[in-house]
Amino acid sequence: MTDIPYLNFYRKHDVSPVVQDISNLATHFQRRDSLYRFLGIPPAFVANRRVIEFGPGSGHNALFTASLRPSHYVLVDGNPRGVTETRQNLARHFGDDPSLTVIESTFEEFMTDERFDLVLAEGFLPHVSDPLALLRRLARFVAPGGVLVITTVSPASILSENLRRLIRTGIVAPNAEPAEQIATLLPVLGPHLATLKGMSRSHEDWLMDNIVQPVRHAKLLPIPQAIAALADEFDAYGLSPAIATDPRWYKDVHGDERGFNARVTACCERRVAALIDYRCDPADHDEATGRAIETECMALWTCMNAIETEDCVAPAIPALPILERLSRLLRPLLPKTAEALDEASACFAGHIPLSEMRLFPSLWGRGQQYLSLIRRPEWPR
Ligand SMILES: C[S@@+](CC[C@H](N)C(=O)[O-])C[C@H]1O[C@@H](n2cnc3c(N)ncnc32)[C@H](O)[C@@H]1O
Numbered sequence: 001m002t003d004i005p006y007l008n009f010y011r012k013h014d015v016s017p018v019v020q021d022i023s024n025l026a027t028h029f030q031r032r033d034s035l036y037r038f039l040g041i042p043p044a045f046v047a048n049r050r051v052i053e054f055g056p057g058s059g060h061n062a063l064f065t066a067s068l069r070p071s072h073y074v075l076v077d078g079n080p081r082g083v084t085e086t087r088q089n090l091a092r093h094f095g096d097d098p099s100l101t102v103i104e105s106t107f108e109e110f111m112t113d114e115r116f117d118l119v120l121a122e123g124f125l126p127h128v129s130d131p132l133a134l135l136r137r138l139a140r141f142v143a144p145g146g147v148l149v150i151t152t153v154s155p156a157s158i159l160s161e162n163l164r165r166l167i168r169t170g171i172v173a174p175n176a177e178p179a180e181q182i183a184t185l186l187p188v189l190g191p192h193l194a195t196l197k198g199m200s201r202s203h204e205d206w207l208m209d210n211i212v213q214p215v216r217h218a219k220l221l222p223i224p225q226a227i228a229a230l231a232d233e234f235d236a237y238g239l240s241p242a243i244a245t246d247p248r249w250y251k252d253v254h255g256d257e258r259g260f261n262a263r264v265t266a267c268c269e270r271r272v273a274a275l276i277d278y279r280c281d282p283a284d285h286d287e288a289t290g291r292a293i294e295t296e297c298m299a300l301w302t303c304m305n306a307i308e309t310e311d312c313v314a315p316a317i318p319a320l321p322i323l324e325r326l327s328r329l330l331r332p333l334l335p336k337t338a339e340a341l342d343e344a345s346a347c348f349a350g351h352i353p354l355s356e357m358r359l360f361p362s363l364w365g366r367g368q369q370y371l372s373l374i375r376r377p378e379w380p381r
Pocket residue numbers: 004006007010016018054055056057058061076077078079082105106107108122123124128209
């Protein structure tokens with residue numbers, strides 16, 4: 001078995017914990033269409049284009065992409081169970097369509113000389129061991145003028161998940177069997193998940209994917225880092241959530257360096273607080289504040305990983321000073337969020353039981369963000 005910890009976890013436990021609720025297909029398709037709009041991808045951009053998707057999971061999101069009728073749609077995943085379920089889902093909706101090709105392969109081993117108008121890489125880049133190397137590898141498959149869609153995760157956007165991972169470590173060991181962990185966690189975190197608007201996965205799948213799955217080998221991938229890694233050949237294009245704006249007159253935007261990447265990066269650094277709590281849309285802060293918030297959230301990620309590495313039930317006491325600094329930074333921008341963090345601290349310190357938290361259960365960050373980028377075409381010289 002290739003040593004890819006993320007993939008090996010799915011393979012070892014024979015799971016593909018990414019099943020979307022598609023009982024109302026119209027709602028599912030409207031959501032995907034909304035995402036594609038934020039990313040600047042109208043249906044006509046997909047129709048009759050060459051599309052490749054890395055990591056389709058069980059193929060629920062692929063149903064929407066396939067419905068837009070690309071000329072050729074290749075789907076690559078290294079998890080045999082996900083590959084089988086993707087084939088079944090596509091066959092159920094599109095029959096034996098020769099334009100759809102599902103390939104079982106690791107991303108690292110997959111090879112083709114074909115270049116694609118749309119390359120999709122959703123839901124795995126942050127969390128692999130070397131996201132930047134994988135990102136550069138997948139970007140090679142984009143044709144000039146084509147679009148790459150990736151997901152990113154920053155320490156701030158994943159703060160709420162990391163705090164729930166610390167709750168896990170306080171009640172069940174990170175190396176306990178997944179079934180035991182999920183049975184322990186469902187009564188505690190199920191009520192938190194029930195507050196999440198727009199949830200379209202089962203709580204069991206979510207827990208498996210976001211809490212039980214180890215992340216000690218993983219690296220995060222904030223938007224500015226992803227943009228910088230591809231800046232030689234790609235320009236940032238669309239974002240979901242759409243936290244970037246660009247008021248420049250298009251006639252001023254020309255030359256070798258058109259500044260798309262710098263603008264999106266600066267907007268993201270001024271909107272870090274917006275990633276921490278999905279219920280809020282705080283005003284821009286300065287870039288130094290953004291970096292300070294990310295630094296504390298990164299410290300929390302490191303602290304959480306250190307506690308998890310002990311592989312035993314352990315209290316989250318080492319996280320308390322970090323949470324105190326973070327709460328102080330956030331108070332002027334997001335007072336309700338800061339209060340929820342104070343409540344989590346009180347719980348970690350043993351002052352209130354888990355079941356008596358009132359503010360933290362509905363605190364969720366913006367998890368993963370979506371970024372589309374255009375591969376620069378060749379201009380006439
Ligand atoms: C979290 S799922 C995302 C599923 C879907 N794209 C979504 O966003 O809901 C990540 C998928 O990527 C696949 N994957 C992750 N790393 C991989 C690798 N190195 N090679 C092949 N497949 C990989 C997993 O098997 C899984 O199906």
